[in-house]
Amino acid sequence: MRSGNNLDGKLAAWVRFLRKPAWTVLASLLLLLAGIAGASSHDNSVTDPAVVTAIPIIDFSITHQTMQGFGASDAFLDQPLTDAQADLYFTTTSGIGLSWLRLGIASNGGLNGGAWSDATKAAARGAQIWAAPWSAPAAWKDNNSELAGGHLCAAAGQTDGQGHTCGASHYDDWAIRLAAFAGLLQQNAGVPLYGISIQNEPDYVATYVSMLVSNNEFVNFINALGPKLAALNPKPVLIAGEYADWANLWGMTAAIEANPNALAYTGIYATHQYARTSTYQGSHPRPLWQSEMSSFEAFDPSIANGVTVAKWIHAAIVDGNVSVWHYWWLYNPYNETNEGLIGYPENRNASTKRFYTLGNFSKFVRPGWVRIEVSGQSNPNLFVSAYQGPLGKFAIVVINDSASNQSFVANIADARVSSLVPWATSAALDLAAQASIAVSANQFSAILPNGVTTFVGTNDLIFASGMQ
Known part of the structure; x- marks a missing residue:
């Protein structure tokens, strides 16, 4: 694990975003600045943000198979x-x-x-x-x-x-x-x-x-x-x-x-x-x-x-x-x-x-929910899938197979979401609801324990447009 205040490593990792779309670069730079500002207070049990080379995008516009349970x-x-x-x-x-x-x-x-x-x-x-x-x-x-x-x-x-x-x-x-x-x-x-x-x-x-x-x-x-x-x-x-x-x-x-x-x-x-x-x-x-x-x-x-x-x-x-x-x-x-x-x-x-x-x-x-696209996930310790249901409901399932906590940041594209409720299974928790987390400018972040966390929310943009 790299040191929490290894700025050279952080900068090198985020430079890889320069060929990404502009909004992705901007979001990444904001995360970088936040990481620099808080370098001295990082908990070493959390993965260094510089390891993460892309921010996953949850995209409601790209759908896959219909789930039946x-x-x-x-x-x-x-x-x-x-x-x-x-x-x-x-x-x-x-x-x-x-x-x-x-x-x-x-x-x-x-x-x-x-x-x-x-x-x-x-x-x-x-x-x-x-x-x-x-x-x-x-x-x-x-x-x-x-x-x-x-x-x-x-x-x-x-x-x-x-x-x-x-x-x-x-x-x-x-x-x-x-x-x-x-x-x-x-x-x-x-x-x-x-x-x-x-x-x-x-x-x-x-x-x-x-x-x-x-x-x-x-x-x-x-x-x-x-x-x-x-x-x-x-x-x-x-x-x-x-x-x-x-x-x-x-x-x-x-x-x-x-x-x-x-x-x-x-x-x-x-x-x-x-x-x-x-x-x-x-x-x-x-x-x-x-x-x-x-x-x-x-x-x-x-x-x-x-x-x-x-x-x-x-x-x-x-x-x-x-x-x-x-x-x-x-x-x-x-x-x-x-x-x-x-x-x-x-x-x-x-x-x-x-x-x-x-x-x-x-x-x-x-049953009846549809898997939606997740792109840009590059943290090898995390496995992310997402699904949408009726009335704008959706769930994002994130598996952390690392023995340590992992930082997770994701963008929810073309959506209007105010908050998410995480449900966590870990060494200490059995599919337990946690305090809701805010979604700001279509982005949210969380620290994930070793285990599985499901983020549950409602896309009000889909609900308001009448899509089900």
């Missing part, structure tokens, strides 16, 4: 949610405001873990429900097992190469069973099924319940399942993908988009984030979801882990262009890893910082 799964979980737990997960008043619950579908067409009441409680708090299968019945697969991959039987004579052979096609059988899950959910939980996935992790041969699906098999099965979903009222959205490795998604999207019928039946592409975050490739006619992510180290409730999770979310949204982001389990009853948002077997309600850093997004970036 955040979620997690109760698949395989062994106890139903209590009302208090449902409040914690799915409300924005006393919880983090998750908008999606992902259920599991068993090979017999029923619920795979969790409880029907979980869906009832989530929906009562504003969340929507979708579901995914892990495997078709063993007798309908070419490996004659629900474990270790294998493919759904497409025709008699299909073999897994290990001595197992299909006696007939079971595409129609499996499509009928999956479509019937919508009726079971309505009957047992009293809520509609928003969407149904074709397969969890179709590219991963797991020792547990799993099934493989090739690109061509996706197209063929979509054309079997699609008409059955279309006949339902309400019609569930067909979700295709959910790859363990994001990079495998693009072969499937190309195959679907080359088949007009399959594309017409498909409503959402989905992937998991375990292997990597893949930069969004090209332009696609369907929104992209990230439908499962966690990690498997020893249970870690720390802010360091919370920041890691927040950076996953940021990367998936900003680089991957996803509109929905899911953690894996709501809670973890089975082992002492980080697979649950909270908890481990001995304490299922054990709090974690990742729960709250997810909340820095999910509590404020609501």
